[in-house]
Amino acid sequence: MNNKEILIKNGISPSFQRLQVYSYLRKNNVHPTAFKIYNDLKKQIPTLSKTTVYNVLKLLAGKNLIREVKIEDNELRFDAVLQEHGHFKCSECGKVTDVFYDKEFVDFIEKRNKITDIQFNIIGICENCLNNKN
Amino acid sequence: MNNKEILIKNGISPSFQRLQVYSYLRKNNVHPTAFKIYNDLKKQIPTLSKTTVYNVLKLLAGKNLIREVKIEDNELRFDAVLQEHGHFKCSECGKVTDVFYDKEFVDFIEKRNKITDIQFNIIGICENCLNNKN
DNA sequence: TCATAATTTATACTTATTACAATTATGTAA
DNA sequence: TTACATAATTGTAATAAGTATAAATTATGA
Known part of the structure; x- marks a missing residue:
């Protein structure tokens, strides 16, 4: 399609x-x-x-x-990637990459509450930028 | 203190x-x-x-x-709660409550990257609001 | 007390996003 | 094809969170 x-x-x-x-x-x-x-x-x-x-x-x-x-x-x-995942943003190069995580504890929350959106963002310095620094 | x-x-x-x-x-x-x-x-x-x-x-x-x-x-x-955790925001009542999650896969990411911040936010409708609706 | 530094305040500015009204495109009935 | 109604796009102005700046105030220490 x-x-x-x-x-x-x-x-x-x-x-x-x-x-x-x-x-x-x-x-x-x-x-x-x-x-x-x-x-x-x-x-x-x-x-x-x-x-x-x-x-x-x-x-x-x-x-x-x-x-x-x-x-x-x-x-x-x-x-546009709809599969459930989080993001890692490098504060050095600004790149945002995908992070896929386990659904288990999300399922636990979903048992009682209605989830409409999940925002899981990690900010840090990526492997690449860490290496280029030295 | x-x-x-x-x-x-x-x-x-x-x-x-x-x-x-x-x-x-x-x-x-x-x-x-x-x-x-x-x-x-x-x-x-x-x-x-x-x-x-x-x-x-x-x-x-x-x-x-x-x-x-x-x-x-x-x-x-x-x-002001500094222990690592995420948040659940109810889109009905607007309340934001804490969600504590497993650190395992965060540790995995931390092995290669330097993490400076984690933002884990779940948006949905809380148990309370779901019940009040019916 | 006085001088200096630290802190707070008011104002103006920046910038992402939204509201709104005007314009343009599209689809359908005659 | 033409006319019209509806949908989509555009440009401009407004909104609002957050920041920069500089003046005013307050605290500090000799």
Whole structure:
């Protein structure tokens, strides 16, 4: 199923801009901010508006096609990998990588509460940056 | 060791405002936002400035006496419970409660990377709100 | 008491996100 | 095809959290 079909299946009419934003997120799996998405896509779509990007992101997140990722203040990032996982952000190089964790204790919480979102973010310095320092 | 002594021990001169903010966080373990702290304390300290609250919070966080907790956009919350744990925020009543989790896989990550902060936030509907609905 | 440093305060600024109204595109019935 | 209704996009202005800055106040120590 391609990106266009996924949008349609989720009740989103696949306009050009929506398809571009969604495709960008699925291709560039780097947890970009809204501004980065806007900035990168503007090269291909010069008329693109920042509001559109925010609208589309909100729409996609509402349909659970992407996930909002909150790591640092003033930057909401987005992720098209839906499998349950956390994130590690290197405070040196800024890269955000995925961290997959055991579901056991999440299941425990889920027994009594209704979970709608999990944000698991680890901030630190990655192996690569640690080595480059010495 | 009382709050004043803790501040001194961590190299923070215990001014009235600093002591008030720190004591507030230790007493009111509800993960308040900076604005809530400011608003509540202003009743006792009418001259209190928002900037002071932000300054003190930053100072305390820098000395690891409190932890910044990022759960939803546009609201940075603060926590004086330093034991490693996550948070569950009920999207109905807004309450934030603590969730303690197994350290095993964090240790795994720590073997190769340097961890400076962990943000583990679960958003959902709490038992209480689920029951009240029916 | 006075000088100096530390702290607090008020104001202005930055920046991510949202609200809103105007414009443009799209799909359908005549 | 045309006209119209609806949906989508755009640009601008507003909102609000957090920060920078500098002035004012307070504390400290000789």
